[in-house]
Amino acid sequence: xxxxxxxxxxxxxxxxxxxxxxxxxxxxxxxxxxxxxxxxxxxxxxxxxxxxxxxxxxxxxxxxxxxxxxxxxxxxxxxxxxxxxxxxxxxxxxxxxxxxxxxxxxxxxxxxxxxxxxxxxxxxxxxxxxxxxxxxxxxxxxxxxxxxxxxxxxxxxxxxxxxxxxxxxxxxxxxxxxxxxxxxxxxxxxxxxxxxxxxxxxxxxxxxxxxxxxxxxxxxxxxxxxxxxxxxxxxxxxxxxxxxxxxx
Amino acid sequence: xxxxxxxxxxxxxxxxxxxxxxxxxxxxxxxxxxxxxxxxxxxxxxxxxxxxxxxxxxxxxxxxxxxxxxxxxxxxxxxxxxxxxxxxxxxxxxxxxxxxxxxxxxxxxxxxxxxxxxxxxxxxxxxxxxxxxxxxxxxxxxxxxxxxxxxxxxxxxxxxxxxxxxxxxxxxxxxxxxxxxxxxxxxxxxxxxxxxxxxxxxxxxxxxxxxxxxxxxxxxxxxxxxxxxxxxxxxxxxxxxxxx
Numbered sequence: 001x002x003x004x005x006x007x008x009x010x011x012x013x014x015x016x017x018x019x020x021x022x023x024x025x026x027x028x029x030x031x032x033x034x035x036x037x038x039x040x041x042x043x044x045x046x047x048x049x050x051x052x053x054x055x056x057x058x059x060x061x062x063x064x065x066x067x068x069x070x071x072x073x074x075x076x077x078x079x080x081x082x083x084x085x086x087x088x089x090x091x092x093x094x095x096x097x098x099x100x101x102x103x104x105x106x107x108x109x110x111x112x113x114x115x116x117x118x119x120x121x122x123x124x125x126x127x128x129x130x131x132x133x134x135x136x137x138x139x140x141x142x143x144x145x146x147x148x149x150x151x152x153x154x155x156x157x158x159x160x161x162x163x164x165x166x167x168x169x170x171x172x173x174x175x176x177x178x179x180x181x182x183x184x185x186x187x188x189x190x191x192x193x194x195x196x197x198x199x200x201x202x203x204x205x206x207x208x209x210x211x212x213x214x215x216x217x218x219x220x221x222x223x224x225x226x227x228x229x230x231x232x233x234x235x236x237x238x239x240x241x242x243x244x245x246x247x248x
Numbered sequence: 249x250x251x252x253x254x255x256x257x258x259x260x261x262x263x264x265x266x267x268x269x270x271x272x273x274x275x276x277x278x279x280x281x282x283x284x285x286x287x288x289x290x291x292x293x294x295x296x297x298x299x300x301x302x303x304x305x306x307x308x309x310x311x312x313x314x315x316x317x318x319x320x321x322x323x324x325x326x327x328x329x330x331x332x333x334x335x336x337x338x339x340x341x342x343x344x345x346x347x348x349x350x351x352x353x354x355x356x357x358x359x360x361x362x363x364x365x366x367x368x369x370x371x372x373x374x375x376x377x378x379x380x381x382x383x384x385x386x387x388x389x390x391x392x393x394x395x396x397x398x399x400x401x402x403x404x405x406x407x408x409x410x411x412x413x414x415x416x417x418x419x420x421x422x423x424x425x426x427x428x429x430x431x432x433x434x435x436x437x438x439x440x441x442x443x444x445x446x447x448x449x450x451x452x453x454x455x456x457x458x459x460x461x462x463x464x465x466x467x468x469x470x471x472x473x474x475x476x477x478x479x480x481x482x483x484x485x486x487x488x489x490x491x492x
Binding site: 141143144146149150151161165240243244245 | 321
């Protein structure tokens with residue numbers, strides 16, 4: 001029963017969609033059935049798999065690269081007050097600039113292709129992950145750092161055995177939110193910088209023949225994959241060594 | 249002489265929190281630092297623990313000046329000092345990383361059993377009660393075999409029944425291990441129940457008003473006239489009438 005409640009919302013939405021389309025045929029958007037058929041068509045042509053993989057590929061590498069830079073950077077800045085003071089103005093200045101504003105520069109540097117899209121994902125993920133790490137380090141209970149030092153840990157061991165596990169719960173939340181951002185950005189990046197992926201599918205379906213059923217199919221796929229990514233990240237929050245950070 | 253405070257003074261800006269503290273603590277002795285909130289007793293403990301440097305004077309342990317925290321002397325915070333991301337086992341083994349696996353395993357097992365947490369080896373701190381977390385932290389400290397323990401109001405956050413049990417546990421462990429213990433508390437009864445000597449501090453700036461020797465053997469009878477006399481003496485020293 002509890003599982004049926006969320007499903008009923010989706011059912012209602014699809015029903016309203018169908019009713020609205022039936023009330024004004026041909027003017028609004030394709031019906032739910034047409035969208036599902038379009039997904040079938042994509043699968044048949046082999047494009048479904050190819051585009052989904054292309055988008056996930058770009059997100060994965062751009063996001064992982066950002067993680068590899070942001071976490072060490074955030075640890076250093078979180079522990080080293082001077083460094084944070086020096087870099088903070090730049091971070092604040094870059095923050096309000098939409099990752100999409102970097103598209104021309106990404107193309108200038110990397111040309112049209114995967115690298116440009118991955119670079120945009122990287123940029124979009126870098127700041128939120130760095131900020132999350134810094135603030136998580138600031139939130140560490142001072143008692144834990146003192147205890148670590150008391151047991152004779154040097155700075156490097158302290159980071160490994162105390163600082164890192166202490167920030168992990170907050171970091172995982174930041175990682176989850178950032179992955180959502182990365183997934184938003186890849187679609188936009190693919191509309192301009194590449195010729196494959198779900199973003200490309202949407203823009204291409206419109207440009208090459210106003211196939212709005214394919215547009216809606218692309219949107220649905222983006223939504224479903226976004227939910228799956230989020231659910232996967234949520235599983236990290238259930239790990240016993242981080243669950244302490246999320247209250248009861 | 250194990251621990252020696254020599255003319256310790258501590259100021260934060262213009263605020264003086266400790267003034268000319270002189271105190272000697274013997275090896276194996278359990279000394280309580282007793283005083284009202286803000287009298288600088290925790291500061292004293294942080295100085296001897298090596299976490300802050302005093303503005304004046306020097307603390308020595310075995311004749312060596314204290315320059316920083318040291319695994320030979322472990323500080324026990326209130327129960328929140330345990331690492332929530334590690335299991336009971338992981339916490340007790342925290343300070344044993346450099347030792348051979350076999351020794352590590354034995355010590356972990358021994359100290360978990362000593363503090364009565366057998367059966368909870370794989371549990372995480374959030375699954376434990378306040379008193380169990382406190383015992384876990386004591387086990388983590390004892391596992392590295394320190395010569396001195398610093399306890400900063402360790403039972404302050406526990407309910408009064410658990411607190412009584414914890415005192416008994418602490419005395420049992422102290423009798424088994426004979427560590428030198430410096431114990432900060434603002435609870436007069438607690439200090440008379442557990443200490444060999446009670447160091448009574450004045451309100452800020454903290455000065456030593458008096459050192460009261462508690463010459464009652466363990467286990468102490470809380471209705472014994474000597475116990476009540478000593479307790480009343482300290483109440484009087486702090487300037488409180490023993491009435492509510």
